[in-house]
Amino acid sequence: MLELALFYIFGTIAVVSAILVITQHNVVHSAIFLAGTLLSVAGIFLALNAEFLAGVQVIVYVGGILVLFVFVIMLIAVERSTFERQFNRQWKIALITSAILIGELVYVVYQGRDTFVLAEPAVPLVQGAAGNSQQVGMGLYTTYLLPFEIASILLLVAIVGAVVLAKKKTQTE
Amino acid sequence: MEFAINYVILPLVKIGIILAVLPLLVAAITLAERKVIAFMQVRLGPMRVGPWGLLQPIADPIKLLLKEDIIPARADKWVFVAAPIITLIPAFIVFAVIPFGPTINVLGTPVTLYVTDLNIGVLYVLSISSIGVLGIILAGWASNSKYPLLGALRSAAQMVSYEVALGFSIMGVLMLSETLSLVGIVEAQRSSGLWYVFLQPVAFVLFFICGVAETNRAPFDLPEAESELVAGFHTEYSGFRFSLFFLAEYANMITVSAMAVTLFLGGWLRPFPNVEALAFLDLIPGILWFAIKVVVFLYFYMWFRASWPRYRYDQLMKVGWQFLLPLAIANVIVTAILALIFRG
Known part of the structure; x- marks a missing residue:
């Protein structure tokens, strides 16, 4: 409640x-x-x-x-x-396209409403002092290690790209 | 009834005490700061109000509250009014998780000397105090004036830069304590029998340097450098609104000191908590040990201000990114390796 x-x-x-x-x-x-x-x-x-x-x-x-x-x-x-x-x-065009997009979204959510329901966990998710942070950490470094590393490499690429763009500008000026 | 006492009445009383004591403490620190710096410079400091100028902290707020409240004509009024509040609120609510002492008995009821023990305590302190910088930037922008804008830009760059090194310096402690709860960290120091300053000396020094920078205090007080920016981000603020910024800055000083004590100096624990021969030190209650340690840190703040000249802007960035941050990361790596070797 x-x-x-x-x-x-x-x-x-x-x-x-x-x-x-x-x-x-x-x-x-x-x-x-x-x-x-x-x-x-x-x-x-x-x-x-x-x-x-x-x-x-x-x-x-x-x-x-x-x-x-x-x-x-x-x-x-x-x-x-x-x-x-x-x-x-x-x-006007933007309004129409976004209306279509919202319609699609509503349709997808309505059609797949059964798959969105998550199974209720048998034990409460948060236990003890370190509960939540520990679970997030364990999840990131065991089950989801590969997606986690891919995301961090993506961020690294973005940082390097930003540095390269900024460097080029100062050199040509 | 039990529920009402534990979750409504007691927390409200504690919050009331903190909200009442904090401004008084800030007033006391302002007097102490002026006196300490004066003595270091072979002056007497404030002497006129009361014996030895002891009533100065009462005279100052009265003066501030009686001043005219000026809002510049071209200022963004709405943001100008909101900015000091945005800075002050985070500075105060951080104290909700700081453990001032162990659990004590009051009339047969166990009372904890902290408002709450969050399981993400350290993260809470870091995240809430990172909101404060937003108020400083908005203040500088809303004033619609050159010096505040420059001060605000400096402040934003400085606080964002040093926050990174600050976070990394805490990670060493977290690896040893294996918890984010501040009470848990103090308990971990009791069970390991050592204050973490002995296990993490590098992190301790880094934390305090970054903490001084985060609070915009000398020698990192570029955002409010009197000689070049008049007063930095709060140049256009007067009277009551200025005093809100002032209050927030000093409250942040207490926060950094209290965090340093909790993370590295064993919080409310006596020195060498595992040495039986020193058990007589337990006669001094935990909350007093905590207060003594915090006061030592506040004294360091004043000592720094009296001793060191201000950093230049490029030096500031160089120290933060090229020295403190690599050192903090190296400390994390070394700590991780050693923890793995000794703990298996």
């Missing part, structure tokens, strides 16, 4: 601030609402007994990525962006 109430509270905050992120004219205001969305997603994780995920969500997304977003935003002229038009001329 409590979990459900928490889910609806955090879910509402997340959705409302996500809408505000894209409707705000000022980019910095968007960033603040993005923080609201990310924090309420962390709240949902907490309500689902995924403490480790909630902590990582806050430290990576709010403490790391969002701070870098704001850092970059401050280096560009925010005043100009507030006067730009938020919708361009293709909004």
